[in-house]
Amino acid sequence: MAEDKISAAVLDRLYATVQARKGADPETSYTAKLFHRGTAKIAQKVGEEAVETVIEAVRGDKAAVASESADLLYHLMVLWADAGLEPAEVWEKLAQREGTSGIAEKKARKA
Numbered sequence: 001m002a003e004d005k006i007s008a009a010v011l012d013r014l015y016a017t018v019q020a021r022k023g024a025d026p027e028t029s030y031t032a033k034l035f036h037r038g039t040a041k042i043a044q045k046v047g048e049e050a051v052e053t054v055i056e057a058v059r060g061d062k063a064a065v066a067s068e069s070a071d072l073l074y075h076l077m078v079l080w081a082d083a084g085l086e087p088a089e090v091w092e093k094l095a096q097r098e099g100t101s102g103i104a105e106k107k108a109r110k111a
């Protein structure tokens with residue numbers, strides 16, 4: 001689907017930008033500032049943005065959910081880059097799960 005391709009392209013471009021900010025000036029780049037502050041700070045930001053996203057979902061504010069989700073995805077990309085994880089490795093996990101029901105997968109884990 002064309003829409004899927006556009007979405008994936010945005011994330012891949014964002015990841016490339018995030019990677020390119022490694023070693024940039026923390027005074028002029030927020031991403032570089034996060035890398036400079038380290039893994040624990042990056043992880044904390046991902047947690048904060050996740051909480052803000054779920055709060056807006058419970059409030060039922062769709063526009064705010066979109067905005068907080070964008071913040072969450074950006075910070076998750078920074079976490080992946082900090083961990084040395086390429087988006088393709090995550091896309092591969094999702095692709096492997098295609099067609100497997102979450103219910104069936106959980107049952108198989110318990111067996």
Ligand SMILES: N=c1c2ncn([C@@H]3O[C@H](COP(=O)(O)OP(=O)(O)OP(=O)(O)O)[C@@H](O)[C@H]3O)c2ncn1[C@@H]1O[C@H](COP(=O)(O)O)[C@@H](O)[C@H]1O
Binds near residue numbers: 029
């Ligand atoms: N997508 C984003 C993006 N989403 C959110 N943010 C920033 O994330 C920050 C979140 O705000 P908060 O108030 O939660 O954070 P804070 O108060 O600064 O941090 P703490 O006090 O919590 O430590 C804001 O400064 C936002 O501008 C982003 N910053 C950058 N990007 C992308 O990254 C690219 C590179 O940005 P720079 O690294 O700044 O050049 C940009 O062109 C964008 O494409």
